[in-house]
Amino acid sequence: MGFTDRARRDGPVARGKRRLALVASVLALTTSVVALPAMGGSAGATSFKGSITIATVAPFTGADAALGPKYQAACLGATQAINASGGILGQKVNCKVVDTRGDPADAVPAVRQMYATTSNLALVIGCTSDEAATVVPIFGAHKTVSFCMTGQSEFDAVHFPYFFRLVPPDASDSVAMTQIAKRHGYKKIALAFGNDAGSQTFVQPALAAIKRAGMTVVSNQTLDMSATTFQTEAQAIVSAHPDAIMMEALGAAGVALLSEIYQLNGNKMIPTIGTSAMIDPVFFSGVTSGPIGVQNFISNFDADNPTVAVGGPAYPLYKKLILAQQGKVPGVPSFQGLLSANGTVHLYDGINLAALAMVMSGSTQGSKYKADILKIAAGGPGAITVSSYAQGLKALKAGKKIHYIGVGGSYKFDAFQTAFGPFEDDQYTANGTTVMVGSSLGYCNLTLCQAKP
């Protein structure tokens, strides 16, 4: 018995429905793949005539949607201070959102649209591992300076003249995670990384580092970031009885996985070590509002994070500026949590470096000011140390050389324009901020990363 009992005698009716359904199912499948990119174009703040635009090219929707708001907060904070000092070369600075959805296929048209609609683009920030490989060459072709949040290994060995990054290569990130595991005395490690490019880039370096450290990988799960539950993967991890899990799975996936592991492990959280991207207020809020709860989570979760000079001279202004963005950036549940967030800290510094370089060179064109970024970061004999745009501007106007030391400390760029310092082992506190529980992890350039952790 069914709806179509009689339809079987009325063949054409049923056949018509089936044909329609068949066509529609194909259409639905196509749409499910195509529609998201189509909706994921760039949008954001209006740029004003005569002003300079900084574009935040990053995922604001999709699995890695938590990343973009962190970067946009950095942009709004930094430009607030820059504009308060009179802007750059007399021009106001705007921040523009360009949503890549964390997918290279969406990122390229979004970036092309950005260039088509933004005549005064002076700088790009963001560009995570999800999309960097496809968009950095486009930035280079347009001679646009970019400060990217990618640790991908291809940027370790190929020189992109307009590409800068203030974050470590993934190889060293994975070494730092392994060092945290070793300090805790863990022997058996499970890996759980999302199937997005940004997360998968950690896996091979992690496997190598774990092996060099004499530990064992007992389970290696790749998480489909479009899935909504991960019970089978969670069970595979629980059954492997790891001492700890190393993971990066942003968005709802990471929260769902940890919650399911917790439940399948008899309501006990397996100690987990995340990447620096998992120092994220949205992630914290998602996990702690679920079955794991705050106390369980903060006791069992560590993340490696490039060291933030909380006590440094740049920090108080940075803190004030970031907290002042409360309510201006959707998708950030706790601005306190951004104060030590890798992306927020380093892109704030990147914007200050670029802005001061523009002033120093007298131009907002990437081809003219990019060399001055290296000079300001390096300092050199006679250079005055500055920790804010206002201080740097004043010194430059006085005809002095400057050395910028930001919230992330001093930046010394290598031949591939990558600059990073040591990692620390961070844990969350009950209110979602982080506290350093270990330091001097993985201070490595690419050579040292090959050493035993």
Added chain:
Amino acid sequence: MSVFLSSLGFGIISAAVLAIATVGFTMQFAVTNVLNLAYGSVMINSAFVTYFLNIHGHLNAWVALIGGVATGSVASYLLNRFVYTPFQRRNLAPITIVIVALGVDLCGTFGLQAIVGGSYFTYRQSQGREWHFLGMYFSTLQLTIIAIALGVMIAVAWLLRYTRLGKAMRATSANPNLARNSGVRTQSVISTTWLISGALAGLAGTVFAMNTGVFEATSAQLYIVLLLAAMFLGGPGEPYGAMLGAATIGIATELSAAFINPQYKMVIAFVILLGMLTFRPYGLFGSERTA
């Protein structure tokens, strides 16, 4: 064996959620002749209404679920009344309605995302204790969802078999003109069907969000793929087929995750669908004469 049994357990819970959704979906298609691809959007919007009532209204999640069910029901009714019916009255090609449904789906999903943002959400709700049964693991919450799914299946079967409305729905599905000439108030039946199937969408959306534990505005975006696979597997317009299709798809995707690769879950669902369309296009419960 333990991996198989545990995956089977996960498949059963996936199937339970999918079954609630698929029965509503196939009922809607059979009676109204609209392949409502916005079904997933109705599901997730309903789940968010439940969330709002649970978190901001401080209601127990199971009480808040009533709000989600009501939202799905009313939203589906209004969707038919103000979107689909006007298009159908213009005697447009059926594929046009499908395109309209796609548009509604995108509006519903991304409109919701514009409101709630790219963040993710969790109900304030306990999962309950863990139950181990023949190598399978279920939380109390999941057992409750399975019980709800069974209840829905029984209720739908009873509705179709023993009630005047069910008979009228079947008659309208088979041949609306004949049903109308026989005295069935087909417009009323269709409106009621939207209300009932919408309620099932609201229920499915909420238990889907409860089961996943964490959800976002686009969480149900790909769910339509599983719905279509389950519906075709059982036979379009076949409620019992939908139940069996949901069970098969739910269990097959979880077993494939355990024994092949978790990334192939969606692939497996569509391989099953393509296989069914190739070898038995009328589905498990359909008849060759109608293919």
